[in-house]
Amino acid sequence: MKYILSKFITLSKEKNVDIQYLMTINLRKEKRFLINEQLFLFFNKFVIANSFETVLDDYISFLKINDSKDKINLEKILKSFFDDALKNRILVPENTEEVSIDFKPLYEVNDFIDSFRVINVISNNKYVDVYLVEKNNNLFVIKYLNKNKHTSFKKYKKNINSLKDEYSLLSMFDTNLICAAYSLVINDDKNYIVLEYIEGDNLFEYVKNNNLTEKSKISIINQIINAIELIHCKKIIHGDIHFGNIFCTNNLIKFIDFGLSHELNGNQSEEKNGGVHIFIPPERLVVEGKSKFTHTKNFKSEIYQIGIIFYYIVFSKIPFKAYTWNNLVNEKLEYHPENDINIINLKNIKIKKLLINTLKQDYKERDILKI
Template sequence: MWKRMIHTVSGFIERPFPKDALIENRYKVIDIIGAGSYGFCYLVVDQTDHEIKVLKTLRLHKRITDSGKSSFEFEKKLLASIEHQGFPQYFEEGVHKGIPFYTMEYLNGKNFEQLIFIEGKNFSEKEVFLIASQLLQLIGHLHDRQIIHRDIRIPNVIVADSTIRLIDFGLARKLNQLDATKRKWKRDLRKEINPQADFYGLGHFLLFLLYSDFPLPNDKKERSWEEELSISSGAKHIIRRLLQIEPEYENCRQIETDILEVI
C-alpha cells in the first residue's frame, strides 16, 4: 500500500526533461523514447562529440528507496561490464539536479513490437527460428558470465543493421543473486534468477513472432497456441520446453541443437 502511494504521488510530481533541455551542459534532449517503471530514456546529442546517444535516468519513486538506487547502480555496472556488439555500449554516468543518469549507445533500428504491431511484418517459421538462433547467442553470452536478463520481450529485441541486439538490463541479475523485490506468494517464471527465466521469455517471444503470420479466426472460440498455429512438431517441442510444459532446457546449447533441426 505504501509503495503504491509513493508511486502514485511521484507520478503527479515527476516530469521528464523537456525537448532541447541541456543536461549537465553536455547532453541536449532530442526526444523521450521510453518511460518505464524504473526510468526515463531520452535520445540526446552529446555536445562534446556530436554523437547521438541514449540517456537513462532513475525515476523519482525509485530514487527515494535504497533498493531502487542500488538496482540502478547495479544496472550501470552490469552494462559497463559487457563488451559485445549485441548489446548497447555503456559510456558514462552523472547526476543532473539530483537525478542520476548514465549514457549508452543508440541502436538505430526497430524492435519487434514495432515490426509486428506497427509495420505489420510477418515471420515464417524458418525466419522465427533463425532469429531465435541469433538471440540465443546473446542470451548464451550473458549466461556464460552468470548474468540472467529476465526481460526477454519483443520491445527489448532490436534489429539494427540486420543484426539482432538485446537491450534493457533494468531487471537483470547475477545468477544466485538474491532479489529483494521478489514476492514469495506469487511465482513468476520470467522473473526468477536462473537460465530458465530467460528461456521462458524466449518461448513467449517466439510465440509473438509465430502469431504474426496467423490469420484472425472467423469464430471467437478460445484455443491454445498449439491448436491455432500451423507449425512443425519440432517447433512445438522447443516452445513447450521453453515454457516448461515439457521438461525444461538446462542450457542454451540444448536449445540451439533443437533449433538447428527445425531450421
C-alpha cells in the first residue's frame, strides 16, 4: 500500500546560520515547526506516493547496508517514524480524501453561552474556544470544548476528562496567585469551565514593556516562587510553564492554564505530554528520534523552567540563542549557569545564587529559595 504526505503539510529548508528543516501545517492557521534532518528526509520520501517497503529499500541501498541485523535495526527506526506519522496524519493512504475540519469558534460576539454573553473570542485553539464573557456586569473567561473541532468521539471524550481534571486541580487552590475556576458545565450539549478574568499582559510582554526596578523584579520572582511552592505542595505538576501562562498586572502575578497539569499519584485521567521547547530541561531532551523530548516531568524539571523565567525577568532575555533544534539541544546540554557571564557579573548575590540553583545541569542539585 502506498502513502503520501498530507495535503495540509509542506516541507521546506531555510538557511540562517545553519540549515533549518521546517514542517508547515496549514489548517485553521499556518503553523511552522522545526524538525530534525532525519525526519525531514524521511517525510520527503512521501511527497510522491510511496510504500514503506520501497522507502526502506531506498535507505538500505543508499546506506549500503548488508548485515541483516543492521537492516532489522534500521527497519525498527523507520517503522517508528512511519507509525507516528500515520497516527498524527502527517502521512495518509494514497487517494485519501482529506477534508479540512471547521475550526471556527462555535460562538460569536453577542451570542449567549447559557447566561453568559460573549464579549470577545480570546483564542481559537485546536479543540478549545476561549471566550471573554459577561454576566451581571462582571467579566469572566469561558474555556469551551468545541465538539465541532473533533473528528474522533474517542478524542472528544478524552478531552472532556481533561477539562474535568483541569477544573478539579484549579478548585484545590484559594489564592490570588492562581487563576480561579468558578464552575464546570458537563452535559450532552456543552462542556466548559468558567474562569476568572485576568487583566494585564503575559509575563514576557510585561517585562518587555515595563522598566522594572530591582525591587519590582524581586517581588515578582518571590510571587512566582510562592505560586510554584503552592502547586508543588499539592503534588501537582503544572506541565506547561512558560511566559504565556503567567500574567502580570501592577507587579502582581497569576498562573493560568492547567490544561496539561496532573496530580502525582492522583485521580486524573492521565499524564499529559507537551510544553514549549525553549523551556524543556536538558534531562528531558532527545537528540535523535521521533520525539523531541521524553514524557517524564517532575518537580525538578519545573524548577528549571522557572529558572529560565527568572533569567528573563533579571536580564530581559533568555540564556539560549539557537535557531535550530539541534543547536538548541547542544546549547542546553553544554550550558552551566555558573559560567554565564551575565550571572557572573550580577552584584546581587541572592539573585545570582537563585539563578545558578534553578538552572543547574544536574536536576538533582536544583533548588529554589526566596530572595
